[in-house]
Amino acid sequence: MISAKTIERLFLYRRLMTDLIKRDTRFVFSHELANMSQSSPAQVRRDLMTAGITGSSSRGYDVVNLKSRFDEILHSSVQKAALVGIGNLGRAILSYFPHRSPAVEIVAAFDSDSSKTDRIIHGIRTYAVDNLDQVVHQTDVSLGIITTPKDAAQTTADSMIVAGIRGILNFAPVPVRVPAGIFIESLDLTTSLEKLAYFSRRPH
Amino acid sequence: MISAKTIERLFLYRRLMTDLIKRDTRFVFSHELANMSQSSPAQVRRDLMTAGITGSSSRGYDVVNLKSRFDEILHSSVQKAALVGIGNLGRAILSYFPHRSPAVEIVAAFDSDSSKTDRIIHGIRTYAVDNLDQVVHQTDVSLGIITTPKDAAQTTADSMIVAGIRGILNFAPVPVRVPAGIFIESLDLTTSLEKLAYFSRRPH
Numbered sequence: 001m002i003s004a005k006t007i008e009r010l011f012l013y014r015r016l017m018t019d020l021i022k023r024d025t026r027f028v029f030s031h032e033l034a035n036m037s038q039s040s041p042a043q044v045r046r047d048l049m050t051a052g053i054t055g056s057s058s059r060g061y062d063v064v065n066l067k068s069r070f071d072e073i074l075h076s077s078v079q080k081a082a083l084v085g086i087g088n089l090g091r092a093i094l095s096y097f098p099h100r101s102p103a104v105e106i107v108a109a110f111d112s113d114s115s116k117t118d119r120i121i122h123g124i125r126t127y128a129v130d131n132l133d134q135v136v137h138q139t140d141v142s143l144g145i146i147t148t149p150k151d152a153a154q155t156t157a158d159s160m161i162v163a164g165i166r167g168i169l170n171f172a173p174v175p176v177r178v179p180a181g182i183f184i185e186s187l188d189l190t191t192s193l194e195k196l197a198y199f200s201r202r203p204h
Numbered sequence: 205m206i207s208a209k210t211i212e213r214l215f216l217y218r219r220l221m222t223d224l225i226k227r228d229t230r231f232v233f234s235h236e237l238a239n240m241s242q243s244s245p246a247q248v249r250r251d252l253m254t255a256g257i258t259g260s261s262s263r264g265y266d267v268v269n270l271k272s273r274f275d276e277i278l279h280s281s282v283q284k285a286a287l288v289g290i291g292n293l294g295r296a297i298l299s300y301f302p303h304r305s306p307a308v309e310i311v312a313a314f315d316s317d318s319s320k321t322d323r324i325i326h327g328i329r330t331y332a333v334d335n336l337d338q339v340v341h342q343t344d345v346s347l348g349i350i351t352t353p354k355d356a357a358q359t360t361a362d363s364m365i366v367a368g369i370r371g372i373l374n375f376a377p378v379p380v381r382v383p384a385g386i387f388i389e390s391l392d393l394t395t396s397l398e399k400l401a402y403f404s405r406r407p408h
Contacts, residue, residue: 197308
C-alpha cells in the first residue's frame with residue numbers, strides 16, 4: 001500500500017514528466033526532479049523506488065519511461081466526477097478543471113436552483129439535484145465535489161454516498177461526516193487563510 | 205506555541221460559536237462541539253485547555269465566553285490580503301471570500317492583463333501587477349493569494365515576498381519555493397482530485 005503523501009507526489013511527478021515531454025526533454029536527474037517538486041533528491045529516489053523504478057544512467061532517468069511507469073501505477077483510465085453547487089466557486093471549478101488531469105473528468109453538475117440547471121456550463125451538463133442518483137448511476141460517476149453553501153454540505157455528501165460515490169472533495173467551510181470506506185478530502189479556503197493570517201503575523 | 209492543527213480547529217470552533225450565537229444558543233457541551241467539528245470530545249477538551257478554558261458547568265460551556273476567548277487568542281484585528289491572477293478561480297475567490305472571516309480581508313487584486321485592471325470586481329479594486337509592491341506597502345497587505353497560471357506562480361511569490369508579504373496561499377498547480385520565515389500553504393485542486401480518484405477506486 002503506497003501512502004497518500006507518496007501518491008500525491010507521484011501524481012505531481014507525472015505532471016512534471018508531461019511538461020518535460022512537451023519541451024522535448026529526454027532525461028532528468030533526481031536532483032532536477034527534486035528541485036521541480038520542492039522535494040529532496042533522496043525523497044525523489046525513495047519515491048521512484050516505491051514506484052519500482054531503480055537506477056538511472058549517467059544521463060539521468062528516461063522521461064518517457066518514467067511517465068509510462070507513473071501511468072501504470074496511477075492507472076490511466078479516467079474516473080468521472082459530479083459537482084454539486086453551481087455558485088461562484090462551483091463555476092470556477094467547472095471552468096478551471098477540464099483537461100487538468102488525465103485521471104479525472106467532471107461529467108455533470110447539479111444545483112437546487114432551476115435557473116442553473118438543464119444547461120451546459122463550460123461544456124458540462126447541469127441537472128436538478130433531485131436527479132443526482134439517476135445521473136450518477138447512468139454515467140458511472142465515482143467522485144463528488146461539494147461546492148454548496150455550508151448548510152447543504154452534509155445532505156449533499158449523504159446523497160452522493162447513497163448514489164454510490166466513494167470519494168468526495170469538500171469545499172464547503174464545514175466538516176462533513178462520512179462512513180468508513182468513503183474517502184473525503186476538505187479544502188477549506190477560509191480556514192487556510194485564517195491559519196496563514198495567524199502564523200504570518202508572529203515572528204519566526 | 206500552539207500547533208497549526210490546533211489553530212485550525214480554534215478557528216473552526218470560533219466560526220461554530222458565531223453560528224450558535226446567531227441561533228441564540230447559550231451553552232454547548234464538549235460532545236456537541238465534537239460532533240459539529242467532526243472531532244472527539246477528548247480532542248475538544250484538550251483544545252479548550254490549550255486555549256486556557258477549563259471546566260464547564262452542568263449546562264456546558266458558555267458560548268459567548270468561548271467566543272471571546274477564541275477572539276483573544278486568534279487576534280481580532282483584520283489582516284489584509286492581495287490576490288494575484290484574476291482568472292476564473294481568482295474571480296471566484298474575490299466573490300466568495302468577503303465576509304467569510306473576521307481575520308482576513310482581501311483589499312486588492314492584480315493581473316498582468318490590462319483589460320482586467322483598474323476596475324472594481326466584486327467590490328475589490330484591481331491593479332496592474334507592476335503596482336504590487338506599491339499597493340502592498342500603501343495598504344499594509346501582509347497576505348498573498350496566488351491564482352495565476354502555473355508558469356507565473358514562482359515569480360508572483362517572489363514579488364509578493366519582496367513587497368513584504370509574509371504568508372502565501374498558493375492555488376497554482378505547482379510547488380512554490382519560499383525562504384525561511386515565510387509561511388506558505390498550497391491548495392492544489394488537481395492533486396486533491398487525483399489522489400481521491402486513486403484511493404476511492406480501491407477496496408478499503
